[in-house]
Amino acid sequence: MSTMKQWIVEGKDKDFDGLVYQDAPVPRVGESEVLVKLQAVSLNYRDLVIPKGKYLLPCNFPIVPASDGAGEVVEVGSNVTEFKKGDKVATLFNQGHQYGEIDIPATHTSLGGEINGALREYGVFNEKGLVKAARNLTPQENSTLSCAALTSWNALYGLKPLKPGQTVLVQGTGGVSIFGLQFAKAAGATVIATTSSDQKGEKLKKLGADHVINYKTDPNWGETARKLTPDSVGVDHIIEVGGPGTMRQSFNCIKYEGVISVIGFLAGVKAQDQPAILDTLSNLCIVRGVYVGSKALMQEMIRAIEANDIHPVVDEKVFTLAQARKAYEYMWAQKHFGKLTIKIN
Template sequence: MAPNTFKQWTLSDVNGLESLHISSATIPSIINDYDVLVNFHFASLNYRDILIAQGKNSFPLKKGVVPVSDGAGVVVSVGPKVTAFRAGDRVAPTFMRDHIAGPITPAAVLSSLGAVVDGTLREYGVYPEHSLVRIVDSLSLLEASSLPCAGVTAWTSLYGDRRMQPGDVVLTQGTSGVSLFALQLAVAAGATVIATTSSSEKIQLLKSLGATHVLNYSQDKNWGETAKSLTRDGAGVDIVVEVGGASSVRHSLKAVRMGGIISLVGHLDSSEPLDPPFNPIEVLASQATIRAIGVGNRQDFVALMRAIDASHIKPVIDKKVFRMDEAREAYQHMLDRKHLGKVVIDLRSSQQLTG
């Protein structure tokens, strides 16, 4: 039986990490016909969560929202018309609650967790049946908590309008959650991966995950051209998973083959000025497609789960797992870039069993 109250973090404002506050809330005693009550065991952070807390998120935000989109837990109870889940099932929520299939829409954006809809930085949450995905047996709850945003974004970056093929060359950047998932998924599908990093200490990790080449972009100021030179006949890479900033896109345009794809995921280097941006003429010269990636839908999440299970992929989790009362420290740890892989927060009380 669930307790009457539970702990959760809320975002009172957008003045940075001091806007995060922990409090108690009451578990709903009655849920709708198609709703599912989930006991979250773990939540994991994305760079987006920091931007939201800092007021740098360009999308709508509900005052007092429970932050964080990624998490995993166990079903406690279900509404009378729920057929897909039952008590005891292990589940994770879709990043955009109402984005079930098809292209992204304004309505889907307005259902994003941790911004407009209450997220996962809490012990209990109620979500509609259509927004949850069953976790495969090969993943622990801790590992599965890393998937809803970063994992699905990586999947969509590789399997969007032009699906990655065996033998493709994929360029990934850095060691963010999206980049590491993209590397692992590309290698599992038979692609060759060229990875970049600014840290010599991370080269071995990237190679251990299957990267054929690793470029240190802090030392190689022409890393885009270098990446292109490493491809067959110097034709360029087929897909770039672009997570950097404006100057990073310029290198990606030099690396990509004519007619290739640059999946634009984010702008991790928030300190980088956006002026001057890359020139449209550079895009025309490359004949590449630059596509913005809005994470993905529930259908994508289900496909990712199946691929991870079939390929025996294990998410890369930072060695430091934070307690629930250390959520601010977890945010700071990520902000300071002290992490390697996904930053996870353990939401369980000492009385709860591990999952």
């Protein structure tokens, strides 16, 4: 097969009309590269805002979108030692982030942003940019691990590791938050979840959430969450996906020496009630920006997924590669629960 199907994002500020489905040559393998027949992709909020021109980090256009992919190795370069034909693999979000702390060069190696991503039938990746897929998961489930899962794992274990018996707060029902719930419960933690929907709240309880707070009916949910912790001392870890719009409530419920891991800005970036820097001092807490994680951290996470037989929560709606634009629109309309996937092969 000499040609394949792929999607590209032509540029920013074109909205989803800038997503173009096209034929392209199957990429050739270099000495240290691996050719992967991609079987599934999952979408992140980041994928939606890139064509809308709302992404805060650099992008190269035109670009094949999507950081999260899983598939099967069909060819390896002569210098490749980690993989062989037939191996099941998943993509690493920042291809250059191998272990330890991220550095500036590694931030410029993101799939679907500055390097061609996974929304195509075949992809060539440096062997450093892949990990062996979780053996207990399907390709669709493995395709959800690269960004949302690894971000949650990094939030809970990358700086100040979560301990059994501690309390974790997750916001909403997006991929990062649900993975955070699953990882926290596997570690023996108590989980408080926030949501705007009582119906979604019931789903969160079925996934193991110990307490669910509807932030629409309880706008001071931070104080409510604090009262749910032992002796009202506060929450040990918060997976903060709302950004400025929810940070005030996160400060209201964080424990002394607790960690607020800032993941995103779903609640907007211009909230007038945005806390000040000195709130970290008055609350004696750590506020940390998290940019996914390293290959070593992803391999550690996959071992935990296998050991605990954790299965990602995948939306019941599955799209084909040709339907990718419809998948973007479906997710933008917030019709999904958990991770939204696209089946390729």
